[in-house]
Amino acid sequence: MLWIVALVLFVAAVLAGGFFWDRLRDRFELRRSLDSVLFRVALPRVFPQEEEQRKKPEKEQIAVMEQFYAAFSRLSDRGMRALLLGPPHIALELALPSVGEEIAFYVAAPRFFADETEKAIHGIYEAAHVERIRDYNIFHPYGVAAGASVTLRRHFALPIKTYQTLETDPLRTLTTALSKLAVEGEGAAIQLLVRPAPQGRRFAGLRIARQMQKSGHSFERARREVSGAWQFFGAMRPEMRSRDRQRMMPSHDPNRPWYAEQQQPLTPLVQEVVRGVESKASKLLFEVNIRVLAAAPVPVQAEEILNHLKVAFHQFDAPELNGPKIVTHRSRALKRLAYQYAFRIFDPGRAITLSTEELTTLYHLPNVSLETPKVRFLKARPASPPPNLPKEGILLGQNTYRGIVNEARISPDDRRRHLYVVGQTGTGKTTLLRELIRQDIVAGRGVAVIDPHGDLAESVLTLVPEERAEDVIYFDPADMERPMGLNMLEWRTEEQKDFAVQEMVRIFEKLFPPEIIGPMFEHNMRNAMLTLMADPDDPGTIVEIPRIFTDEVFARRYVARVTDPLVRSFWEQEMAKTTEFHKSEMLGYLISKVGRFVENAMMRNIIGQAHSSFDLRRVMDEGRIFIANLSKGRVGEVNASLLGLILVGKMQMAALARADVLEADRRDFHLYIDEFQNFTTESIATILSEARKYRLNLTIAHQFIAQLADPIREAVFGNVGSLVSFRVGPKDAEFLAKQFAPVFTEQDLVNIENFHAYVKLMIRGIAERPFNIEISPPTQGRSEGFAALRDLSRMRFGRARTEVEQEILDRSQLGAAGFSEQGFTPGERNA
Numbered sequence: 001m002l003w004i005v006a007l008v009l010f011v012a013a014v015l016a017g018g019f020f021w022d023r024l025r026d027r028f029e030l031r032r033s034l035d036s037v038l039f040r041v042a043l044p045r046v047f048p049q050e051e052e053q054r055k056k057p058e059k060e061q062i063a064v065m066e067q068f069y070a071a072f073s074r075l076s077d078r079g080m081r082a083l084l085l086g087p088p089h090i091a092l093e094l095a096l097p098s099v100g101e102e103i104a105f106y107v108a109a110p111r112f113f114a115d116e117t118e119k120a121i122h123g124i125y126e127a128a129h130v131e132r133i134r135d136y137n138i139f140h141p142y143g144v145a146a147g148a149s150v151t152l153r154r155h156f157a158l159p160i161k162t163y164q165t166l167e168t169d170p171l172r173t174l175t176t177a178l179s180k181l182a183v184e185g186e187g188a189a190i191q192l193l194v195r196p197a198p199q200g201r202r203f204a205g206l207r208i209a210r211q212m213q214k215s216g217h218s219f220e221r222a223r224r225e226v227s228g229a230w231q232f233f234g235a236m237r238p239e240m241r242s243r244d245r246q247r248m249m250p251s252h253d254p255n256r257p258w259y260a261e262q263q264q265p266l267t268p269l270v271q272e273v274v275r276g277v278e279s280k281a282s283k284l285l286f287e288v289n290i291r292v293l294a295a296a297p298v299p300v301q302a303e304e305i306l307n308h309l310k311v312a313f314h315q316f317d318a319p320e321l322n323g324p325k326i327v328t329h330r331s332r333a334l335k336r337l338a339y340q341y342a343f344r345i346f347d348p349g350r351a352i353t354l355s356t357e358e359l360t361t362l363y364h365l366p367n368v369s370l371e372t373p374k375v376r377f378l379k380a381r382p383a384s385p386p387p388n389l390p391k392e393g394i395l396l397g398q399n400t401y402r403g404i405v406n407e408a409r410i411s412p413d414d415r416r417r418h419l420y421v422v423g424q425t426g427t428g429k430t431t432l433l434r435e436l437i438r439q440d441i442v443a444g445r446g447v448a449v450i451d452p453h454g455d456l457a458e459s460v461l462t463l464v465p466e467e468r469a470e471d472v473i474y475f476d477p478a479d480m481e482r483p484m485g486l487n488m489l490e491w492r493t494e495e496q497k498d499f500a501v502q503e504m505v506r507i508f509e510k511l512f513p514p515e516i517i518g519p520m521f522e523h524n525m526r527n528a529m530l531t532l533m534a535d536p537d538d539p540g541t542i543v544e545i546p547r548i549f550t551d552e553v554f555a556r557r558y559v560a561r562v563t564d565p566l567v568r569s570f571w572e573q574e575m576a577k578t579t580e581f582h583k584s585e586m587l588g589y590l591i592s593k594v595g596r597f598v599e600n601a602m603m604r605n606i607i608g609q610a611h612s613s614f615d616l617r618r619v620m621d622e623g624r625i626f627i628a629n630l631s632k633g634r635v636g637e638v639n640a641s642l643l644g645l646i647l648v649g650k651m652q653m654a655a656l657a658r659a660d661v662l663e664a665d666r667r668d669f670h671l672y673i674d675e676f677q678n679f680t681t682e683s684i685a686t687i688l689s690e691a692r693k694y695r696l697n698l699t700i701a702h703q704f705i706a707q708l709a710d711p712i713r714e715a716v717f718g719n720v721g722s723l724v725s726f727r728v729g730p731k732d733a734e735f736l737a738k739q740f741a742p743v744f745t746e747q748d749l750v751n752i753e754n755f756h757a758y759v760k761l762m763i764r765g766i767a768e769r770p771f772n773i774e775i776s777p778p779t780q781g782r783s784e785g786f787a788a789l790r791d792l793s794r795m796r797f798g799r800a801r802t803e804v805e806q807e808i809l810d811r812s813q814l815g816a817a818g819f820s821e822q823g824f825t826p827g828e829r830n831a
Helices: 002-034 050-055 058-063 065-070 079-085 111-124 170-179 200-215 219-226 229-235 242-248 268-281 299-316 331-343 356-362 429-442 455-461 466-471 494-511 519-532 542-548 552-559 565-575 580-598 601-607 616-621 637-660 684-694 710-719 730-740 746-751 783-797 801-812
Strands: 036-042 090-096 104-110 129-132 144-152 187-196 285-296 324-329 352-355 394-401 404-410 419-422 446-451 472-475 625-629 669-674 696-702 722-725 756-760 771-774
Touching (some): 036 111, 058 356, 111 129, 187 299, 200 219, 285 331, 394 429, 429 669, 446 637, 455 625, 494 637, 519 542, 580 601, 601 637, 637 696
Parallel strands (some): 419 696
Antiparallel strands (some): 144 324, 187 285, 285 352, 722 756
């Protein structure tokens, strides 16, 4: 009776122990699963040496993946987890999430082995982009799943068909099956869990092959003949006795096969099997779980997706050797399969043994020739930044390369060599400019912004902190109730006067087609402006240029102040001898260019004021904030261009005027020009080359290089120190590739993602190797501060519309104000 009780207690203890053991194992499995890192791996579509890559045999390109698996042959764990679970494993997944349209390659590794995993990938695929990500999801929230596991139909020592014997890349068939999924609602994944196999399994295969050589028997019979105690201790234990190992290993003579002493003649079929077994046993072996999951809104769709994937595995079947055996799971078995897939739990009961060659066949990264749609390639390659990146200065963005994050900054001294930004609309240019401007404003630096769209200007105004409200000048030409004056004909020195005249001629040459701007227009315009600028204390304006040719009294009033004999000769001799017909013809020629601005009330009230509402020299010296909202939609394209050109010209005049201050005392001032091709003449070469010593630092941006005239393009790329390129078109990429070679190619420049850019920085006066950045997301502004700052600026710097119009009217009445028609001396002034 006691023995029955003892037996019951023993059985109960065994059951309880087994239950406890299973629970403990499940707990450690889950903990190991959660303590892992998931990588998404992508290769560039085109390698730097594209032609060389394409010339390589396809099998050679695939074979490099075997080196990756070899790196994991020593992967091991310690402590209770190793005892309960065996060696740790890595997960290799080829998947298309339920929301998305790209087939991606994933690698999951234990956290303690994550860095080594990343290094192993980069060691083989130098151009690979490896990013740590959150887990993806192939399952539809309200859908169903279908799944299967893949094992081998014969003994593990027999190999499946590998890429060495397949005619095409096996990845094509697998990815083609995935590419048929819908963009949203359908998902699928192929998962391989891989861990090192006991070393004895290699020798088990070698022993079977040797037995087949000696006996000439079939694989199955030879396997039975070598089975027994040696099979148990040799195949299932990690180590063998040294004498057995020596006996089973191939001959040391490289010219003599180890099976040369065969005793029986072999049939061709047996020879083929022996070669296959020996080939597999000569490589590193791994235990592998293979799972195939599909998800869709309805069962029929899920089953159809799964069937397509199952068919794709048939390509690995070698009839005389081995092949996949696919088991479809239902009900509870399917739930367990999905659970193990989701948590990447290794199931020893369904493990198969594969060599590195077989693993590479099932899972390798795509090569250049793979043309399956939807496969996720790296659109644009990353690159490491130069090691001497500045630690201080304005922040452009962040470079993330192989898990290391670096801030990309430009030092104050290198900013004096200017910054050029190019990229298609919507790629992130404006976001970058906005963030750079914000940093300058917060740091208390002087800033000017010229924006032809208006959005950037309005956005920048919301970024101004309260303590800098008094520094803001917000120039909005569309504000017709309180217009601000802008007069290009103001000057202080003779050099400024000459520059202003020359720049105004260039401005009109830019605004109008060259065929209608000739030498006579330039000659007449130059003399008219020099006449109106005769008195620096009371300069004329562009509005008055037509009038000086039509109102004789008005003209004589200004001519009387002229001291330049050539200008006086123009009026007293050349114009005096011109017939009325030719005067009328010339006037029509002038009015057709200048009259459009004079006749526009908005423009007339701005450029018709004798004195500008703001002194840009003071703005620069005092570090103020000047924002010009030249929205083409509100101002008009030609009007916006004229005002922007005048502003840039006056900025250059103000910068050059700093020659009266020691260079060390000149305060840095930062000028941002969006769509700068609209606001620059050929004199930009002077700005870019000379402005550095006057501490006028330019950041210029636009969309594509074809917008630039040849002289301006040459001036920009010949003088700008640092370049930032967002995504551009093919023609621009062809041009810019020379700037970013050899690190980046045309394909990189065409394909880089939004809010990512390539940068070529000048560091300490030396152009460094290019690298990539991701720009910072936009900082939230104070929307409530926009109206307050705008109103404060317009009240301080604008003038009432009625006052301005009255002043212009008074000036326009000079010819009818009772002035004597006698000659005037050069020193006379307006009352």
